Each structure stands twice: as C-alpha cells, then as structure tokens.
Amino acid sequence: MTASLTGTRIWLTGASSGIGAALADELADRGARVAISARRVDRLNEVSGGRMKSVPLDVTDHDAVLAAAEDVRDEFGDIDYAIFNAGAWTQTKIGHWDADAFRSQVEVNLLGTNSGIAAVLPRMLERKAGTIVIVASVAGYRGIPSAEAYGATKAALLNLAESMRADLAPTGVQVQWVSPGFVRTELTDANDFPMPFMIEADEAAAIIADNLGSGRPEVVFPLPMAVSMKLLRLVPQRLWTHIWSRQSSLR
Template sequence: MVKAKWVWITGGSSGIGLATARECLDRGDYVILSARDAQKLQQVCTELNAQLPSPQAFAYALDVTDVQALQEAWEFICGHFALPDWIIFNAGTHTPTSIDSLQPSVFRQLMEVNYFAVLQGIHTVLPRLRAQRRGTIAVVASVAGYRGLPTAAAYGASKAAMIHACEAFYTELQGSGVKLKLINPGFVRTPLTDRNAFAMPCLMEPEAAAKALVQGLESPGFEVVFPRRFAYFLKFLRCLPYAIYFKLVQRLNG
C-alpha cells in the first residue's frame, strides 16, 4: 500500500492548482491549499472535503509576495500538519502585454509573483527539507519561457527567469536528498488563459494537466511538460536561428 503524501499547493483555489489538489485527494493524499482569497479558499476546501470520508483538504490563506506571511505559513504547516512531501509553487499571474501598451509596472508585478515569490518560497522551505534530506519542490513555470512570443513579453520573461534559476539549482541540489522539479505547461484552460484573445493550440483541460503533473512528479528526471506535442514544438523553435524563428512566428501570428 502506497503511503499517503502531504502536499502543499500555492495558487490552489483554481486552475491547475485546484485540479492537482483533486488529483492528489483522489489518490488518498492530504492537501494544504494556499491562495490570497481566504473565503474562496475555505469554500473550495469545504467542497473538496464533502466528497471524502474525512477531511483531507486544508486551507491556509496566503499572499506569496508577503515574505513574513510566507515564513509563518511554512512554520504553521510543519508544526500543525506535517513536513510536506511535495511542495508545488503554482501561484502565478498573467497579463497580456504588447509593445503598443508597454507598462513596466506590469513587468514588475509579474516578476514579483511569478519569479521573486517563488525564489522566496524555495529559500523558505529548503533549509528544513535539506536537514531532513527529503522532499520535492515543484516549480510551475511555462513553455512560454522557452522563447519570446507575441503579447507574452512580461509573462514569458518571468517564466524564462524561473526556468533559468531552476536549471542552476538542480545541479546544486544533487546529493542533498531534496528533489527539484520544473513544471512547464502549455496552454491549460484556467482563469489566466481565459485572458488570451487568440486561439490557443493544444489547449488542455485542467484535469488532464493535473494528471500529467502528478505523474511527472512521480517519474525520474527534472522537467515535466504537457501537452508534449506543443511543448516539443516550442523546444524546436528554441533551437532555430533568429532569422528563421521570427519569420515563422510572424506567419503563425497572422
């Protein structure tokens, strides 16, 4: 019999985070969900627990950009629940941007949530995980970080920075007992992707994305990508010379 895991998910009240929580609960795991909206978060946990014999979903409201609150959340989780087996830093935001509506403040906001808050999260949880020589840190970035894409300058830049940092951290964590997983989704139907005004290729439902994410966490290796067909197409674009890449993107963008 597989031992139930303790899983902490930020950005857990909707989208990939909520779908991943459901997937973990279906497996018999215990899940701690964090998000900024305390009322919505509690409602989500109540609905999840209503389908279970006993409560296995727990709410801890949190703004991931608040450094002190993040530390307090970690201390509370470890003290009142358990040291999580999986920590999934999923909280993120997206604002479509273009050169015609360039606002540096949008770039700062996305970097604060998508990059600096995740770095602070890793900084917060890593000492205890290292001391116990166990645990998995999963960072949700995006295939949008592979290369510059139209209207994704701010979002893609924040995810590219996260990919770069995780690549560096992965080697440094070897032998520590702590696993680092980089999650790079393509287009998944969420409140964030609902902001996109263009047709999204290979759009996945959050339930399918959650299954791929959990399966990836249990598999060896560093990067987890889905849907694979779209992700590997973008990996191919990453290898192209600029002259070819820009022409292809312009053609695909109409």
C-alpha cells in the same frame, strides 16, 4: 513508474483556481495530505471542501510565505512536496508599456517562488529529503510577442529550477519543474489569440500527479505542444524574429 502519494505531505500554492485547484483535488483523491494556499479565501475554502488545510496567502509577502510554511509544518510535521504554482498573466501591449503590470508578474511568478523556496529549503536540507516543484511554462522556452513579462518570468523559473536541481543533487533534495502548454483556466479564458493543443485543467493535474516523485526533471504537456516548442528552440534567431514579427501588436 507512478509513485504512491498516499500519506505524503504536500503544500501547494496558487490553488484557488485553474491547474492549482484541479491539482489539489487530484492529490487529495490519491491519498495525500494537502495544504493549499492562495489569496482568495472564499475560493480556497471551496477547493478545500474540508478535506485539505487552507492557508490563505499572498505570495508577494515574503514574511507571510515563511509563516505559511511553518503553519503547514506544524500541522503535518513536515513537507514532502512543495509545489509553487502561484502565477499571474497580463498580456504585454508593447506600444503601451505597463511597468506596473510587468513588476506584478515578476513579484508573483518569480519572487513568490523565491520566497517559497526560502521557506522550505533549509528544513529539506536538514532532512536530506523533500521535493521542490516549480511550475513554469513552455512560454519560457523562447520569446513570444505579447508575453514579454510572463515569458521572462517563466524563462527565469526554468533556469532557476535547472540550476537548483544540479546544485542539490548531492543532498537528497529533489527539484522538478512543470512546463504546461495551453490549459483551460481563468487566465487562458481571457486570451484573444489561438491556443493550439489546449487541454483541460483536470487532465493537466493528473499528468503532474503522475510524475511527482518520478525522478523526472521536467514535466511538460500536452505532448504536441512540448515537441513543437522544443523543436522551435532550434530555429535561428533571425528567422524567429521574421516569423513572430507578423504577430506584433504594432503592425
């Protein structure tokens, strides 16, 4: 059953484009009080349209993340849902290993989420209420060529969310995670490989909003991609390597 979001206080990172921008609109349309964060101030203000609180933020700056959460609490009184959606994607060229690009994705995708959790969890524990939503990806289910950095960060987020959900179960603080397949965004527009079952960002946003507060641990979409990727977890490693080695950039 879809929970009412009217009057709920939501902080959303990575909101200047793609799924984040679409989700911000969807949440505001459903009556939520929404604070949005991203680095690109002009895009953030466009998304806000004067009906959301804009909190410009680079999630790789830990102290700035703590300050941003405090700013949102000062405005809203508290945070009911903290949705950590900020993400970076750079295709890995295995023959030209780019340690800086790898590090950048870790800093945004994983450590940025770590800072967000640090910013909201203590207060949620005090209240014995609140929901942390971590946006991961089906790319975290198994290792795929050219996604070494991105996939590693998303696998880490899946493990993090699952661990936190169990650890926080007695407290009243909820943890959900979102595992999108291919969604049409600026990130996927740059890809040069097939992207099956792709959906639009506004459809993804509606699915996420429908499931906030549902108690469902994982929100994964689109359905064909979800089923396919979960079944592929069962493929033996030797066969997996044989299949995917054909996609290696070194062939």
